[in-house]
Amino acid sequence: MEHRDDIGSKLGMWIFIFTEILLFGGLFLVYAIMRSSYSTEFHQAAHHLNAFIGAINTVVLLVSSATVAMSISAVQKGNKKLAVILLLITLLCAAIFMVNKYFEWGHKIHIGLYPGSALMLTLSHGQVMFFSLYYFMTGLHMFHLVVGGIILTIAIIKVQNGSINKDRYVLLENGGLYWHLVDLIWIYLFPLLYLIT
Amino acid sequence: MQTETVHITPYRTLAWVLITLLGLTFITITATWIDLSALTVAVALLIATVKAYIVLTYFMHLKFESSLFRVFVFMVLFIYVLVIAFTLSDYLFR
Amino acid sequence: MTEEKTHHPEPSYLVDTGKYKGLMAWLTSTDHKRIGLMYMYAMMVFFAVGVILGMVMRIELFWPGQQFYGPQAYNGIFTIHGIIMIFTVVIPGLAAVFGNFSMPIMIGARDVAFPRLNLFSFYLYVIGAAIALASQFMGNGPPDTGWTFYAPYSIQTHTNVVAAVFGAFVLGFSSILTGLNFIVTMHRMRAPGMTFFKMPLFPWSLYATAWIQVLATPIVGITLLMIIAERWLRIGFFDPSLGGDPVLYQHLFWIYSHPAVYIMILPAMGVITEIIPTFAQKKIFGYKAIAISSLAIALVGYFVWAHHMYTSGMSTTARWVFSLLTFLVAVPSAIKVFNWVTTMYKGSISLKPPFLFALGFIFLFMIGGMTGLSLGALATNIHVHDTAYVVAHFHYIVFGGVGFAFFAAIFYWYPKMYGRMYNFKMANWSFVFLFTGFNLLYFPQFIIGMMGMPRRYFDYLPQFTLGHQLSFFGGLLLVIGFIIMLITLFSKKGAPAPDNPWGGRTFEWRIPSPPPVENFEVMPEMAENEQPYDYK
Numbered sequence: 009m010e011h012r013d014d015i016g017s018k019l020g021m022w023i024f025i026f027t028e029i030l031l032f033g034g035l036f037l038v039y040a041i042m043r044s045s046y047s048t049e050f051h052q053a054a055h056h057l058n059a060f061i062g063a064i065n066t067v068v069l070l071v072s073s074a075t076v077a078m079s080i081s082a083v084q085k086g087n088k089k090l091a092v093i094l095l096l097i098t099l100l101c102a103a104i105f106m107v108n109k110y111f112e113w114g115h116k117i118h119i120g121l122y123p124g125s126a127l128m129l130t131l132s133h134g135q136v137m138f139f140s141l142y143y144f145m146t147g148l149h150m151f152h153l154v155v156g157g158i159i160l161t162i163a164i165i166k167v168q169n170g171s172i173n174k175d176r177y178v179l180l181e182n183g184g185l186y187w188h189l190v191d192l193i194w195i196y197l198f199p200l201l202y203l204i205t
Numbered sequence: 206m207q208t209e210t211v212h213i214t215p216y217r218t219l220a221w222v223l224i225t226l227l228g229l230t231f232i233t234i235t236a237t238w239i240d241l242s243a244l245t246v247a248v249a250l251l252i253a254t255v256k257a258y259i260v261l262t263y264f265m266h267l268k269f270e271s272s273l274f275r276v277f278v279f280m281v282l283f284i285y286v287l288v289i290a291f292t293l294s295d296y297l298f299r
Numbered sequence: 300m301t302e303e304k305t306h307h308p309e310p311s312y313l314v315d316t317g318k319y320k321g322l323m324a325w326l327t328s329t330d331h332k333r334i335g336l337m338y339m340y341a342m343m344v345f346f347a348v349g350v351i352l353g354m355v356m357r358i359e360l361f362w363p364g365q366q367f368y369g370p371q372a373y374n375g376i377f378t379i380h381g382i383i384m385i386f387t388v389v390i391p392g393l394a395a396v397f398g399n400f401s402m403p404i405m406i407g408a409r410d411v412a413f414p415r416l417n418l419f420s421f422y423l424y425v426i427g428a429a430i431a432l433a434s435q436f437m438g439n440g441p442p443d444t445g446w447t448f449y450a451p452y453s454i455q456t457h458t459n460v461v462a463a464v465f466g467a468f469v470l471g472f473s474s475i476l477t478g479l480n481f482i483v484t485m486h487r488m489r490a491p492g493m494t495f496f497k498m499p500l501f502p503w504s505l506y507a508t509a510w511i512q513v514l515a516t517p518i519v520g521i522t523l524l525m526i527i528a529e530r531w532l533r534i535g536f537f538d539p540s541l542g543g544d545p546v547l548y549q550h551l552f553w554i555y556s557h558p559a560v561y562i563m564i565l566p567a568m569g570v571i572t573e574i575i576p577t578f579a580q581k582k583i584f585g586y587k588a589i590a591i592s593s594l595a596i597a598l599v600g601y602f603v604w605a606h607h608m609y610t611s612g613m614s615t616t617a618r619w620v621f622s623l624l625t626f627l628v629a630v631p632s633a634i635k636v637f638n639w640v641t642t643m644y645k646g647s648i649s650l651k652p653p654f655l656f657a658l659g660f661i662f663l664f665m666i667g668g669m670t671g672l673s674l675g676a677l678a679t680n681i682h683v684h685d686t687a688y689v690v691a692h693f694h695y696i697v698f699g700g701v702g703f704a705f706f707a708a709i710f711y712w713y714p715k716m717y718g719r720m721y722n723f724k725m726a727n728w729s730f731v732f733l734f735t736g737f738n739l740l741y742f743p744q745f746i747i748g749m750m751g752m753p754r755r756y757f758d759y760l761p762q763f764t765l766g767h768q769l770s771f772f773g774g775l776l777l778v779i780g781f782i783i784m785l786i787t788l789f790s791k792k793g794a795p796a797p798d799n800p801w802g803g804r805t806f807e808w809r810i811p812s813p814p815p816v817e818n819f820e821v822m823p824e825m826a827e828n829e830q831p832y833d834y835k
Contacts, residue, residue, distance in 0.1 A: 015271075016412050016487040022274060023479045026281045027517045033285050034521035034551055038536055040289055041296050041547060043246070059234070066230050074223035077214065077264045084213045124533035133542025140534035140541075144525075181266070188265045195256050198230075199249035203237040273486075284514060284601055291602055291620065292550050298614035 014178040021182040025189050028152070032193050035145050039200060042137040049134020054204045056121065057142070061112055062202035065105050066194060072101035073191040076160070076184045079167075086174045088167060095164045098187065102157045109150055113143075142201055149193050156190045159183045212269040222263045229256050309815035311718065316816065329414035330816060334421050335400030336716065338391060339709075341425060345387040350781065352380040357740075357774045360767045363759050373757035374443035375458070379435055381446025382463055386470045387428045389701050390559055393566035394512075395424070395477060397708050398505045400716060402481065404807040404814065405499050407490025407823040412483035416476055423473035431466025434459040445755060447556070450537035450548040454529045461530060464523045471516045471523075474562070478512030481505050490806070492825030499805045499831045500589050504569025507593040511558045511565075511600070519555030522548070546611050553604035561600040563697060564664075565593055567704030568635055571657050574711055575639050577803040578654035579646025582832040585638040592631035599628040609680045618677055625675035632668060636661060651801070652726035656707035659734050663699025667692055670745065685755075687766075688748025691741045699737060706733070706784065713788065714796030718813040721793045729784035736776025743769045804833050 043050050075094045082091035120127040123140050131139075163183045166172040172180050233252045237245060262268045267275055310316055312332045315324040325333055356376055359366050399417065403410055411417050435441045442463045444453040453460050485506050489498060525548075528534045535541030537548040576583045583589065605613060605621040639661060648654070670692040673679045683689060706729075714720055744752075747766035752759055759767070799808040806823055807814075 011409075013412070013487055016483050018270075019274070019486060020413060020479055020483045022277065023482055023513055026277070027475050027479075027513055029281060030285065030514055030517035031521050033288075034518045034525075034554075037289055037292060037551070038525075038547065041292065041544075042536075042542075044293065044296055046542065063230070063234060067227060070223060070226045070230065073260060073264050074219050077219050077266075078216055081213050081216060081219070084211065123528075123535070129541075136535055137542045140536060144528060144534060148524075185265055188260055191264075192257050192260055195260070196250075196253050199233055199237070199253055200246075203234065203249055204245070205237070281514060284598075287602060288554060291605070291617075292554075294620050295546070295550070295605065295613040295617035298616035 017178045018181060018185075021185050025185060028189055032145070032148065035141070035148065036196065036200075039141050039145070042134070042141060043200075043204075046134025046137055049132050050138050051204055053131075053135040053138035054202065056116070056139075057202050058112065059202045059205070061108050062198050065108050066198045068101045068104050068108075069191045069194050072098045072105075073188050075101070076187050080177065080180055080184055083167060083172060083177045083180055084174060088170075088173075091167050091180075092164055095160055095167065099157060099160055099164070102153060102160070105153060106150070109146065113146075145197055145201070149190070149197060152193070153190050156183075156187045159186055212266075214263065214266070214269075218263065222259060226256055226259060229259075309817070309820065311811065311813040312816045313717070313813050327418075329410070329418045331399045331403050331410050331414065331417060332716075332814065334417050335396050335398075337421055338395040338399065338424065341428070342388055342391065342396065345383050345428060349380055349383040349388060350778070352376050352383070354774050354778065356380065357767075357771045359757070360759070361771050363761055363764060365758070370757040371440075371443060374445075374755070375435075375441035377755055378442050378445055378463075379432075382431055382442075382467065383428075384697075385446055385559075386431065386467050387424070389563045389697055390470075390474060391424060391477075392563055392701055393570060393705055393708055394481070394505055394508055394562070395420075396705075397501075397570065397712060398477075398481060398508075398566060401712060401807055402502050402505055403484065403488070404810065404818050405502055405805050406485060406488060407493060407806055407819070407825075408484065408488040409817050409819065409822075411480050412487055413480050417480055420473045420476040420480070423469055423476070427466050427469030427471075427473060429466070430469060431463050434462035434466065437462055447552060448523075448526060449552075450526070450529070450545045451539075453526055453548075454537060461527050464526050468520055468523045471520050474512045475516045475520075478509035478516075481509040482513065485509075490823050490825055492827070492829070496587065496590065497825055497829070497831055500572040500583065500586065500593075501566070501569040501805075503590045504565045504572070504593050507597040508562050508565040511562050511597050515555045515558035515562075515601070518551060519559075522551040522555070525551070546608070546613065549608050549611055550605065553607045554601075557604035557607065558597075558600050560693075560696070561596055563701045565596060567660070567701045568632075569593070570704050570708045570711070571639060571660055572635070573803075573805065574653050574657045574707055575642050576646075576832050576834065577711075577801050578649045578651060578657070579643050580649070580802060580834050581642055581646035582830070582834050583638065584641040585634070586830075586832070588634055589638055592634045595631040596628060599624065599631070603628050603675075606675050606680070609677055610684050622675060622677040622680075626672070629668065629672060629675070636665065636668075649801075651710075652721075652723055652730065653707045653711035653801070655727060655730050656703050656710060659730060660700060660703040660707060663695050663703060663734075663737065667695030667697075667699055670695065683748055685753055686748035687744040687752040687754055690754050691744035691748060694741045694744075699741075703733075706730075709788065711801070712807075714800045715807055715812045715814065718796050718811075719791065719793035720796050720800065721787050722790065725783055725787040725790075729780050729787060732776050732780030732783060734780075736773045736778075736780055738773070740770045740773025740777060743767075743773075805831065 075098045079091045079094035079098070082094060116122060121139065122128065123143055128136055128139060160183055163172065163180050166179060229252055233249060236248050236252065261278065267278065312330055315321065317324060319327055325337060328334065356373070359368060359373060437459045440458045442456070442458045442460045444456060444460060448460065448464060485498070485502055525536055529537060533541070536543045537545050539545070572583060572589055603621055603625045605617055606625045609618050674683065674689065674692055710726055743766035747763040750762065752763045752766070796812040798810065798812055809823065810819060
């Protein structure tokens with residue numbers, strides 16, 4: 009006896025999304041407090057971030073959200089090939105984001121700007137807090153992006169082999185929801201970290 | 206098995222949503238070039254919230270789900286915002 | 300009023316019918332009933348360890364000065380006592396055991412919404428507990444920070460804080476997934492005709508609890524990760540030398556840990572709300588008020604956390620805001636107590652063990668709750684914060700409240716779980732020892748707390764000696780009570796249990812004891828005019 013409840017499945021995914029919102033919420037809370045205590049120093053520290061790369065990453069994630077949403081429409085319309093292409097574009101966007109991040113972090117680590125480094129310990133309190141938040145928040149976000157990428161890869165395989173299809177696609181919807189969460193977090197991270205100069 | 210008619214979001218709608226989001230991103234960036242001191246945070250957060258609302262409504266399909274989902278999202282955000290507000294009642298008044 | 304036992308063709312859930320037999324059949328089972336029992340067995344083991352640790356403390360505290368071990372060991376003991384009791388016993392608590400076993404049946408479902416996720420939650424629970432316990436035996440010694448892991452000490456101490464904290468993190472994940480499962484179950488799998496306001500009140504309490512599990516736990520999750528990041532990477536959020544604030548840790552910690560106490564108590568209150576009508580053979584008074592008050596406790600409970608922090612250095616504004624909100628949250632709890640007592644009034648009382656423990660709950664919870672008011676009030680809190688008064692308060696609530704509700708629930712649902720009755724006389728004796736021992740152990744702690752006995756102190760001034768000695772004897776009586784209870788429960792000599800030994804009206808009493816794997820031969824429905832507490 010198959011017990012299938014797509015709405016229940018989606019509800020479960022939304023609740024999981026709520027837990028992720030609260031998880032990052034703790035970090036945004038720390039940000040709010042540190043920013044209110046050290047607004048000038050946050051402003052100074054943010055100059056070390058490259059707003060251009062941040063903007064590219066924002067655009068890339070927004071596009072990836074659009075493509076994953078479109079892939080669901082494609083599956084609903086029975087257009088398997090288009091769905092796979094759109095999902096591959098989504099993954100490509102994820103990869104671009106990861107490459108950018110790699111260079112961003114790599115550069116900072118290279119010049120000695122990371123938590124606990126000798127250089128960090130010479131900076132003012134507010135700047136240290138800024139960078140700690142930067143690394144923790146973008147790091148945790150990256151982790152979720154990678155997980156999202158894995159979920160989407162699984163989704164591509166399932167669309168390709170037909171287990172996600174026109175009559176049965178809640179797994180893709182749920183994967184899409186997770187991906188949108190990754191996008192949503194970045195929508196807030198970008199201005200709060202990169203645009204406070 | 207679902208017997209209700211399923212809502213399929215047209216590609217065009219999603220494309221327009223993307224364009225709107227990109228536009229708002231552009232506005233956010235340019236807005237920060239104008240120095241409004243304390244208000245800068247508020248403006249950035251406001252625009253981010255509009256973008257988030259659009260992602261939730263269209264990409265995440267909240268507009269077309271049962272109202273229960275919208276109630277939940279609202280309650281979660283409401284609780285979260287209050288938690289921040291109450292925590293700030295300590296830090297802002299020390 | 301009992302029902303005739305009719306012939307039931309399906310095997311009970313206790314019989315292994317699948318691919319595996321024996322232990323493997325249990326460890327791989329996605330049956331909510333088996334998962335509930337596995338939680339119970341694991342929890343009993345952890346509780347026993349916690350009790351032993353408690354008694355080890357009481358022995359050392361029998362006289363002032365060092366008797367058997369030193370302060371470092373003492374700090375490690377109260378830390379792990381707290382970690383075990385809080386994270387592996389009372390937070391999973393009644394929800395993991397009885398929520399799993401009874402809730403799906405009570406709403407007319409065959410299982411929870413995501414049975415495999417349910418089993419995964421159990422695995423996370425065991426793994427998390429194992430990691431936390433491992434912190435006791437690893438190289439740098441058991442953590443000595445208290446279960447609250449306050450910064451800056453938790454950052455600086457060389458003991459195994461990371462293991463304990465990571466164990467708690469995994470346990471939190473288990474809690475989150477259980478909450479998620481229960482919310483979806485109650486939204487999607489209620490019997491036809493069972494609207495939310497016709498759902499029994501134990502599921503209602505689990506619903507409110509599940510939302511807390513889902514929304515509060517992630518915050519402690521990220522906070523625990525921050526501790527690890529502070530220790531390993533020096534991110535500095537809680538380190539003043541880098542710009543951080545130790546009080547920020549306290550905020551983040553209590554933003555979860557206060558709602559966590561409602562995770563503990565709401566299912567307990569829910570069980571009491573089932574037991575009282577059954578043993579008074581009378582409809583619960585104020586069904587809607589109890590349902591809504593569960594949600595109200597969950598919601599308002601989010602905003603009172605800083606009453607744990609009045610002496611931490613917070614702003615005065617924050618202190619009176621949180622004191623005010625703390626008083627508000629007491630109101631829905633009081634509504635429940637009023638409704639329980641009113642239900643009993645002019646009911647046909649049957650003083651069986653579940654009801655006896657339920658009465659014990661009401662008495663002990665009231666003391667705990669009222670002393671909570673003196674702690675929630677800013678002015679009086681200053682005098683008793685971090686004293687034995689607090690220790691007594693929370694043990695009255697958590698042990699007297701959640702604990703006694705747990706015992707009540709075991710005695711209530713035991714016939715359903717195992718298909719056997721138990722010896723009422725022995726169960727009642729266990730109550731006598733537990734109730735007396737409990738009060739003898741904890742009431743003196745209120746008094747010496749007000750006199751100035753600090754909490755978490757290995758040594759003390761001579762004037763507190765009598766209080767500690769009384770407490771020790773109370774602890775002995777408790778242990779005797781537990782032994783009697785275990786003998787009662789493990790004895791297999793009880794008569795076969797009928798479907799409905801207590802005359803209850805909720806769905807679990809309409810199916811065999813023990814239930815078949817799929818719970819119902821015919822899925823139940825609720826008629827238009829049918830109510831969940833339909834007593835004559």
